[in-house]
Amino acid sequence: MARRFLTLVFGMFIDSIRSDDWPHIVAIQAQVYTEFEPERLCVLQQKWQLSPETCFVVRNELGQALAYLLSHPWQGDSPPHLDQTLSTELVKGDCLYLHDLAVSPTLKGQGAGKALFAALLNAADEFSKMQLIAVQNASSYWQKHQFIRLKSAPTCYGSGAQLMERVLNH
Template sequence: MNTSRADTIWRLMAPDDLGHVTTLAARVHPDYPEDTTIFAERLRLAPSGCLSLMLDGQFGGYLISHSWRGLLSPPLNTLLGSLPTPADRWYIHDLVVTPQGRGQGHAQVAITLAENAARQAGLPTLTLTSTRHALQFWARQGFVPEEISAEEQAILASYDPQACLLSRPVG
């Protein structure tokens, strides 16, 4: 699981990381607040899909991801209770790299790790909900919009009016 340079590592998230996750999420996503309980539940439900980025020994970002089914994404700040079975895709709930860690390829490594998790679970697709601020980033990573129902569009509106459900095949 250890990847990248000696001073940089993506590792499995630990419960002790959740305070850092919540603080960073609030700083980077002030318009999309989520409670610590949301991150804690995702870590409990899908520990292999929850990773922490360490940069020079400091918390530098996180990936929250898990198996999922269908094109109805989880509403913002909502507990799942359990993951759907059978799953048909791997869902990237959130990927954040600190401002000082951006532009160094850390997010691309995290996406590759999410693909690895999807492959291990036998799932052919990565899916995520992109906010208006991140649409260009995700498009550069090969994600394209899904055709969605009115029900899905209503859920996406819990993020923002331009939020979009995006997917790409696992490479």
């Protein structure tokens, strides 16, 4: 049975991703990301398969996924390109790559993103740093969560996308 991590307001909670969540995850991705082509389902699922213990959803009281977070171990100085499949033999490095955090517009402003990120921090104790690409002008949001800008991201992530990093102090 999947673990429930944190109860949110209005009966919502953070949970592990299940195979029946993918239609909801794909729909959320399409609603949220408007500056670039959404990733293929197989690419999203591969991130989950690489590290299911660092991937989460926010569910409502009916069990429907309304927000999600995908992350996986990463090594190297360059982030994976958007819609890129990764090696299934990915060697665990000291970096946790936060690939995607998306919240349905119906939950916007209710703390779902912050709660997903808190769950990820709780699961990241074997990593010394975390990286992400801030898209759609989200770098100021991530700076509030102690991320610093490293460099511009590949153009596939849209204009103004930034590679960012946070040192994890456990």
